[in-house]
Amino acid sequence: MNYLYKLILVISILPAVSPAQTLIDQGRYIAQLANCYSCHTDIENEGKPLAGGRAMETQFGIFYPPNITPDKETGIGNWTEHQFAKAVRSGLAPDGSHYYPTFPYSAYKNISDADIKALTAYMFSLKPVKQMNNNHNLSWFVSRWVLPIWKMLNTDQGSNKSDKDRGAYIVDTLGHCNECHTPRNSLGILQMEQKFSGNEDLSAPDISSESLKDWSKEELIDLFSDGALPSGDYVSDHMAEVVEYSTSTWKPADLKAAIRYLQKQKTN
Amino acid sequence: MSKILLFVFTFIFTNVVFAQNFSMDFNPEMVIKYRKDFMTAVKGHNNDIKAIVYGAVPFDNHLNIHLSSLEQMFAEIESLFPEGSDFGETNAKNAVWENPEKFKKAIADARQALVTFQQAVARGDKAKTKAAFKKFGRSSCGSCHKSFKKKQN
DSSP states (O other), X not given: OHHHHHHHHXXXXXXXXXXXXXXXXXXXXXXHHHTHHHHHBOGGGTOOTTXXXXXXXXXXXXXXXXXXXXXXXXXXXXXXXHHHHHHHHHOBOTTSOBOOTTSOHHHHTTOOHHHHHHHHHHHHHSOOOOOOOOOOEEOTTOOGGGHHHHHHHOOOOSOTTTTTOHHHIIIIIISOTHHHHXXXXXXXXXXGGGTTSOBXXXXXXXXXXXXXXXXXXXXXXXXXXXXXXXXXXXXXXXXXXXXXXXXXXXXXXXXXXXXXXXXXXXOO | OHHHHHHHHHHHHHHHHHHOOOOOSOOHHHHHHHHHHHHHHHHHHHHXXXXXXXXXXXXXXXXXXXXXXXXXXXXXXGXXXXXXXXXXXXXXXTHHHHOHXXXXXXXXXXXXXHHHHHHHHHHTOHHHXXXXXXXXXXXXXXXXXXXXXXXXX
């Protein structure tokens, strides 16, 4: 009797968080590390989170990242967990067609099973938003049938150290920093032998360990937390979004791991 | 008599000088250069505030110079972006002119963030002032640059 009483007492004191809720919270954090929000939300026009509709202008035309809320008609509400994982890690749609690599699945391919599971739980816990997708408006030479070939050429991304080094996992896989900071050739293939040496077309600077060696840890923390540059200017545009919706939400230990990785990684 | 004449003369003359209108024809290139220099001056004040609140320099008595300068300069941001100054050597995004309401809100937010920071300074807690400085930069400079400034090329 006494035992039962104590048990009830203990249970009532424990925070009322179910394992499912914990998984959803983990998934929300994965989504922040991977910055799904930034592309899939029409931020400029105060669109609903993750309901799509933002115009992404690129050299290949205008992409409209789709609605990824679990709405059954206009979002991904009818998808299975397996289909979702396949989209994010392999760039494959449920009907077997290939996604354009503007969706950075070539970085996400190393997302761990546990993280995909949490991300799925989070995505499907969201409130469905009914919002039709726009068709991409692409140049005549861009079409889905070339994508399998493109994917074969662009296999190099995503650190294979990801499973051992938390910093590499955050920077290369979830944070998909290569997408902007590593140069591409004319076919849009990342030139990994020049990893992080910058992409002029995107005005994304060199962030190789060589170029970051003059930055103090404190300066890098100020950048990733508040967008402040050592010069006193503040980052703009794309990187400002990366900071606002992603890096400024990273847990201190993750931020430290990412900075350690950035400052020590070897370039050729 | 001659003294009075001199007085009248001087009066008219100086008045002419003060009434002179400095603005010439609207020259968008000059306006763009001016506003970049203006922003660079904003950066200078902001950097000096940082150096002071981080305790890197012994100029605590300058803090108000920089704060009131920023206050006056933030009040002028809108006027730095007239119609027709949206092309050429500018890193301002088109959104400044396409979405003027949002731009005005970014300015209002920046001015509010400055007021909040000034209150933190007035309370005089060093550690909290440092944190408030970071927050100020993020929610004024950072937030406006996110929506309205491109990276320079």
